[in-house]
Amino acid sequence: MREHVMPVRRSSIRWEMVEIELRGAQFREAKHAMSSWLPCRGCGLSDFPLGGSPWSPRHRAMVPMVDLGNLPLANRLLSVTSTSNAPYPLVVYYCHNCALIQLADLVPRTEMFTDYVYLTSASKTMMEHFDRYAEGITRRLDLTAKDRVLDVGSNDGTLLKAFQRRGARVLGIEPARNVASIAEAAGVPTLTNYFDLKLAKRLEKVRLVTANNILSHVGSLRDFLATVAHVLRPNGLFVFELPWVADVLRNNSFDMIYHEHLSYFGLKPLTRALREEGLFLVDLEYYPSIHGGTFRGFASPSFEEPSHLVKEMSAREEKEADFWALRDFSERVPKLAHHLRDMLLSLKKEGKRIAGYGAPAKATILLNYCGIGRDILDYASDTTPLKQGKLIPGVKIPVVSPELARTKPPDYYLLLAWNFRQEILAKEREFLDKGGRFVVPFPQPEFVDS
Ligand SMILES: [Zn+2]
The missing domain is CATH 3.40.50.720 (NAD(P)-binding Rossmann-like Domain)
Structure with missing residues (x-):
């Protein structure tokens, strides 16, 4: 019988231990992490200039809050002959400066995305969801055959196919080769690349950029958002879907936390990161039954007064996804795990x-x-x-x-x-x-x- 894995208690997390693990995992920002505190993916801050010892909790922006122990990469299913999947530490941090809940980026991304096995088209719910998605946005932006839609992390092309059916020109960007080839075979032009400024400079400006369940995976969040801002036309829109962290915490769904998911977004840190890259969160839609609670954000390169729902959900989130909510979650999770087993x-x-x-x-x-x-x-x-x-x-x-x-x-x-x-x-x-x-x-x- 496999030894029962239970987490280290949160109080036993020591920063020195995390740094040793960072070294071992050849963290690609290791130099930065070791020369200073871990920088926040949302606001970039690692410590507060409050004086005193650098080991003082008052000094840190980023604090470790939930430790799920050493776990294997979630998406990397094993073949019967090759059974190695090294576990990596899974520790959730909270940034006191911008409230972004996040992981340290410990795993080389080539480890994670080369053989991706999630297909959008595997679920009827997601097929229908994306069809309505394309319908709603085609109407909202009045998209025509002159407009181009760029989907980042386009997976098997399910969403772009829905835009194609409505007459738009489309381009997918999907780093996982096996999935991108499925999209290509279905007639959806797809580049097997990561989305970065180097790539964006080769692309024409587009009316719409979509990215669904992608921002959570992005290591260099600010660079990603800057790239979106670069590729959008002035009258364009960036539309993205993400699980709402308030739902993850309320539902106790700790299994949403895995190495591929680097950030767990609330609206507050997201709005700030978008704004600092020249994008304004202007509207939201909320889908409580998609992935346990998903929001669709609409960000524009030009300022508009945020919609009522942006304000309402931001206000709810103040209590539901703050430091204390995360702390309570970290205490409930081990109890739930015991109970289920x-x-x-x-x-x-x-x-x-x-x-x-x-x-x-x-x-x-x-x-x-x-x-x-x-x-x-x-x-x-x-x-x-x-x-x-x-x-x-x-x-x-x-x-x-x-x-x-x-x-x-x-x-x-x-x-x-x-x-x-x-x-x-x-x-x-x-x-x-x-x-x-x-x-x-x-x-x-x-x-x-x-
Ligand atoms: Zn931050």
């Missing part, structure tokens, strides 16, 4: 068979952090062919197709893809009607039956 162990004692439903990146975090291994889950079923036949890192749980899972259905499914809860429960009507049950991990572990 205990629930599953009791089922095992009763002789029940349990499997995972879905093998999203976040399953790697949930299973490894909670210590839910092959002694508890027989397999995880997932519709994405790229994942089938592979193993979830760390816990090494095999991923199988839904067809194979149906030949040996469990008594209980642990809902790892909880962000598609409604879609999945509707799809698994038959399983539920036959007496099958789901265990939903968040906001508190619970059973769901027919």
Whole structure:
């Protein structure tokens, strides 16, 4: 049985320890991090000039708040023959200067994006969401065939395909080769590149830049935003979707925290970073059921008074995503992990068979952090062919197709893809009607039956 991984208590996090880990991981900003405190990705500040010892907490802008321990890279499913996926420390920091919640950038990005296995088109919910997205923005900007849409992190081209259907010219930028080639094959022109100023200088100016669930992944956030500002026309718009950190904290969904997700955005630090790069957050839309709570931001190169919803959500966030909310979250997470594992162990004692439903990146975090291994889950079923036949890192749980899972259905499914809860429960009507049950991990572990 795999040793149960539980986190180091927050109070035991020592800065010296983090620095040693940085050295070991060949952190690409290591020189900076070691010569000073870790700089904030949002505001760039690392320490406050308050005097006194540099080790004094009063001196630091960035403080470590949540330590999930050493965990494997979430997206890197293992093939049966190659089973190495080195764990990296997963520590969440809070910036006292701008309120951005973030990770230290510990993992070389080539480690993370070469073989990306998430496909937008795998989910009906996301296909429909992106279709409405393209419809809404085509109308809002009155896009015509003269306008060009640039999607950064365009994945398999699902969103751009929806813009193409409405007559716009499109260009995708997607660093993961395997995913970019799927988009190309579907007729969506795609550059296999990172989005940076060097690339942007080769591109024509565009009316619309979209980036969905991308800003969280960006190491040099300010450079990225400057690049967006560079490539936009004066009447253009930058539209992006992100999980709202207030939802992550409220839902206890710590599995949203993984090495690929470097920043956990609230509106306050985001508005500030955008403004400092010449972009103004003018409007928002909020989708509580997409990825457990997602907002769509609209940023313009010219100033406009922010909409009512920008003001309303910013005000809510003051209490829901501040230092104290993050501290409370850090105390709830280990309790929830224990509770979930205990629930599953009791089922095992009763002789029940349990499997995972879905093998999203976040399953790697949930299973490894909670210590839910092959002694508890027989397999995880997932519709994405790229994942089938592979193993979830760390816990090494095999991923199988839904067809194979149906030949040996469990008594209980642990809902790892909880962000598609409604879609999945509707799809698994038959399983539920036959007496099958789901265990939903968040906001508190619970059973769901027919
Ligand atoms: Zn900051």
